[in-house]
Amino acid sequence: MTAPEAPDLSTNLGGIQLRNPVLTASGTFGYGTELAPFMDLRRIGGFVAKSLTLEPRHGNPPPRIVETPAGMLNAISLENVGVQAFIEEKLPEIPEGVPVIASVFGTEIELYAEVCKRLAGAPKVVGIEVNASCPHVKSGGAEFGQDPVLLARLARAVRRATSLPLLVKLSPNVTDIAEMARVCEGEGADGISAINTLRALVVDVETRRPSLSNGLGGLSGPAIRPVALRMVWQCARAVGIPVCGIGGICTAEDAIQFLLCGAVAIQVGTANFLNPMAAVEVVEGIEGYCARHGVERVSELIGAVEFPGL
């Protein structure tokens, strides 16, 4: 009897070759170095860095977060160091061999495109994820992900601005997310990331005011997982480009649901806050699942969900 081979977890996300399908989501993993004390970053597939704008941003006043059942709302307003400081100060601190996907945000299409251009040739950056969906920024963002015409213009502009593999991260705050995925595919995106946070509200009944300084926030965490899974399944059926599944993934079982529904990779987000080793534990759990089920390659799982009657 020969010892079972370790399962092959490698996957390809729109031209980004990954050693395993477990990434971490933008805004939950900083610039990579913050979680280095807790794990060997080479154990995960890679990470999506905090969204970058052309200029640094300070973000919203407190309170910025509030807890909800199995979830949380945030209204950070994309505080970030700006693309230049990211390239000069943050990237050099990331260990070699850790793929970085840069998340890009701008209040205008031209600003998105400019950030993409600045990232050309940046070491360790293997792809760009366009944040078309941040739901809590008054000055922009929500419009791009919610309007198919605007989203098409954005996707076209960033496609022209970069030759790196290009993912568009969709907003879930739409009637038909599959239509949005098709729009991005039509403009040349290499992949779809879905989903971003759901627009949400919590009110403090003592003060009769919203619990967040911004009023509305974005809901994340396990509470949104079934909604995210449904949307990822819809996107994966609608487009030929790969889909990266995001939304409340905490465990390997959660991640495998997304793979079965057609995601070629997944991102662990809010779970990083509760457990800085969550993403590595998801990798280990997928390995264990593959071993238990005789799965030699993780690609066998992708899209393997069986829907009666479909």
Added chain:
Amino acid sequence: MRATPLRVDAEVISNAAEGGASRRLVLRIAEGWPESEPGQFLMLSPGTRGRVQRYDPLLPRPMAIYRTRRMGGEAAIEVLYKVVGRGTALLADARSGDAVSLVGPLGRGFPEPAPGERALLVGGGTGIASLFELARRSSRRARVSVLLGARSAAELMGRADFESLEVELQVATDDGSDGAPGLVTDLLEREIAREGASRVYACGPTPMMRRAAEIARKAGLPCLVSLENRMACGFGVCLGCAVPRSGEGYHLVCCDGPVFEASDLSWEGLP
């Protein structure tokens, strides 16, 4: 050198009422727990029992490391907390033998006073928990006066522990049931006027710390404060714990603090 933080499972040794709504949680960590700085904190998941993950409440709670004792490679960490909401109410249900997961030690702690200095430590409410290790370590090299404030004698945390140290201890309670009636910051003002001081350390409710900072500033003394805030992670990625700087922009309580020079903060904007 600041210790590298860990995520570990800890065993509850005891979780007893301390008076009022205050409780003392003692956690045992089998091995590898690093030396922490006075004023550092940990993130404690109140909903999780061992490996059984619960997602409601979702987020871990930041808690000051009150005291650490060592027996060989084992560490016993004490946390003083007050039951104020759902998370702390669930934490109060933890029984001896339960497993809880935690992440720490986190943040930048208090720099200790220089040898021979006179340090005034001002603690209010649960803020007292951040000051015990500072008082214990500083008392070896500096002259330490500890001023503790609470609503009432029953609400006062850690009094007996502070009495066991080589420090001068004074207490103020709102209702006069222990020590001087009134505010602990009145004691601070009196102590500075009486004997002067080298520096002030404060941890407690924001109005208390703000008042302590004003008193220190008027006396020309440096003042270090330790802030509490909502946070989701504790290690600088959720950006939920931002507080306004004295200039433009924000500090993160979790990794720029929780200890700050009072003059580096914009006190009007603090939660």
